[in-house]
Amino acid sequence: MRHTLPIAPQFYVTAPQPCPYLPGRMERKLFTALQGDTAEPLNDSLSKQGFRRSQNVLYRPSCAECSACLSARIRVSQFKPSRSQRRTIRRNSDLQRRATSPWATEEQFSLFRSYLDDRHADGGMADMDIFEFAAMIEETPVRSRVIEYERCSDADPGVDELAAVCLTDVLDDGLSLVYSFYEPDQPRRSLGTYVILDHVEIAREAGLPFVYLGYWVPGSPKMGYKANFEGLEIYKHGAWEPIGDPARHDAETHPLSVDPISEQVARINLPDTLAIKG
Template structure:
């Protein structure tokens, strides 16, 4: 049974609240911040890459070379028909039975556009092939900009380009964007011990997880299997009491 701790993200202080809670393992979904708070396990661990310490391994360097012809374009959070068409192909191939499988274009637009904080849509286009016109979309990432990094809220890519390892490439490119902007972290969402679906995140070095109220090096993934046990969960009242909220700024005339 899944349980989440969440709060609305709205008003003049939305950006500061998002920055503060994201450092404590929260994630954004439109105008809501949430953090898993299940009663019987604490397996969902927020993960981020330390940009200054990250070095791509041999496989990741090959991914960068394989995608050298992709062109990046960072835009405002505005949904387009081309994005939705790519999103549908991605879902139908990768997550046909997932919770987002029935999203229509209006729900997709809400996911992209309903953001009360600083967000960007980062598009990656590829060279045209055959009778194609222009540069077709290969991948898209909805990305939030924090005071200390970039958060990859949701990404999708062309399933016909599986050999390009675009999921890995998007993370590598976000590390480069953060490095160029002087931002120390790239937030990847949640990593779950023992999950094959989430296992790719552990292949990025300089990875930290939020555990026990602090960020720490991932180390060996096998060291975190205890989070699957019911006794790993703190009472919900203690979890809430430990959340640090941003201080309210005084009103000015």
């Protein structure tokens, strides 16, 4: 009988480029490929260590001058909505949730373009076309879902329209919000917050302990909203801890907060079937 050995993941570092969160800084990422039968256990394991998925790649910020990008997750058992978050839930009580396979549609892309043009016109995704959008949604080697939120059309009450969409990975210990977008002209609905709140409820119903939100960056107005969720934890110095006072994490922007790449890679824990290569 012929046996094949699992392919050990190899880790690489991107070239520096301008940081999208903190002005005047440069970012780089540590990344590895997701492939074959090891994709799901590797995604599960590295998500617990601050990595994020983008299509068939797992990455984690590994900047030379700061370590401000801190992976954030909500511990579902400790989450209670604030007064304003309860209002957000009530304002969106008319939305209907639908979970589908990761398949891109023209309606999704239209909403995506409206969202980018309004909120991130100068961002890294600003020039994405429908084929690149389809790749973002569909090229997933792990268990993923597209969660759609629909509402009755203002122009035609008999027609449902997309209000928000979230590409979500189902991990062994939670849900990971890979990317979400929503109607940009409905500010009172706070749709970005609502999508997170609803994912907390989905995780609770499924018995999953965590909802992974991506990165929280102290000092970045774009990411400040994540600190408003009770039960928020951040991955810092190799362990998860409650966020506490957000101001106490400002030191992570100091150059001495960064470990050498070789040390970072050496400390990565992998599934038992895999060995590391740097």
